[in-house]
Amino acid sequence: MIGLLGFVGLWALGRWRGWGDGWLLAAAGWWLVLMLAGLPILAGTLPARLLGGRVEAWLVFGLLALVALGYREVLRAVRRRKVAEPVPAAPGAFREAELDRYARHIILREIGGPGQKRLMAAKVLVVGAGGLGSPVLLYLAAAGVGVIGVIDDDVVEGSNLQRQVIHSDGRIGMPKVFSAEAAMRALNPFIEVRPYHRRLTGEIAVDLVRDYDLVLDGTDDIDTRYLVNRACVAAGVPLLSGAITQWEGQLSLFHPATGAPCYACVFPVKPAPGLVPTCAEAGVAAPLPGVIGAMMAMEAVKWVTGAGEGLAGRLMIHDALFAETRVIAVRRRADCAVCGGRH
Incomplete structure (x- = not known):
């Protein structure tokens, strides 16, 4: 629950301050770090009480979210580069x-x-x-x-x-x-x-x-x-x-x-x-x-x-x-x- 609240809180703060969607990626990364740091504690009975489920499930969720967000950022970077670069004209054609x-x-x-x-x-x-x-x-x-x-x-x-x-x-x-x-x-x-x-x-x-x-x-x-x-x-x-x-x-x-x-x-x-x-x-x-x-x-x-x-x-x-x-x-x-x- 603490990690989930931190994730949502960081994302909301970034949107409110106009920091851009990059903060969503940062929030996901922070969530994953928190999960990894908490593994020794979460190996016991705490996952059921604090997270409402198994720690492995939450780790899989965090990894999938991180991969999806990273893939989106890569696509955006490629699109920006494509728009910025001038498109050469075909031979004999007007630009x-x-x-x-x-x-x-x-x-x-x-x-x-x-x-x-x-x-x-x-x-x-x-x-x-x-x-x-x-x-x-x-x-x-x-x-x-x-x-x-x-x-x-x-x-x-x-x-x-x-x-x-x-x-x-x-x-x-x-x-x-x-x-x-x-x-x-x-x-x-x-x-x-x-x-x-x-x-x-x-x-x-x-x-x-x-x-x-x-x-x-x-x-x-x-x-x-x-x-x-x-x-x-x-x-x-x-x-x-x-x-x-x-x-x-x-x-x-x-x-x-x-x-x-x-x-x-x-x-x-x-x-x-x-x-x-x-x-x-x-x-x-x-x-x-x-x-x-x-x-x-x-x-x-x-x-x-x-x-x-x-x-x-x-x-x-x-x-x-x-x-x-x-x-x-x-x-x-x-x-x-x-x-x-x-x-």
Whole structure:
């Protein structure tokens, strides 16, 4: 009777104090200890008087209760571990978190599940993590592009923050590629980011571009633009190129392998020094890089998924000051020094 009262009392105290069901197991263990400690006394006539039966029966009862409770605790521990561990997705299938994240893409008829899988398998290189690169990188990351490379040798400065929205005041002085990587990973942990903190040069351009399915160029350096175009033509990789100044921007998809012109076909002569000022020299409206950069990201998503009509063979020009956008046809040049006669 004493052991039974102790068992019930300890269990009731644990429930009242909110200690959990583990105290039920402890109470059962305590009951068993009490029984074992009392064996010498209980071997006589005391079992009949104190316990109301044979001591062996009470010992069997205690052991069975202990085994049952222990088994329950083991099952609960296994269930908790199973819930805590992420369930890997089957090959080619979406994880539950990815289904929720990309649901608005998946329900689009032009993208759907197959299109989203193509985005997740795509590798896109972005040249420049500045005004145009900022929205491009953010939207490619949000869209779920599987591998995103970004190359830039610059660091974040206070004057960048008026328009380069991927960076923050707390990351002034940090290399732009690492600042962009931090923002992209915070936005989407399911993607791979490859930052290249260096200047794109002729020695590495072609080999770097070959690792990717699509290149987006958002630099404001004329020489880099022509270099990226040559590398893309040599590697057979399509190039989405955008440019901005003051209130205007333009973009097009250059891909001679599909019959579209390359950048040099449309702009065969490099502008004279000072003829095309940079943003630092001429200024730029803060939202303009976001407008053109978002358009570039949109064209990238369309190209990867095969949705709609892209800008291959067409040049889009946007005038933000007068809210006008026009598209003009552009063609290959047979005498192009870069792609003429290659495809």
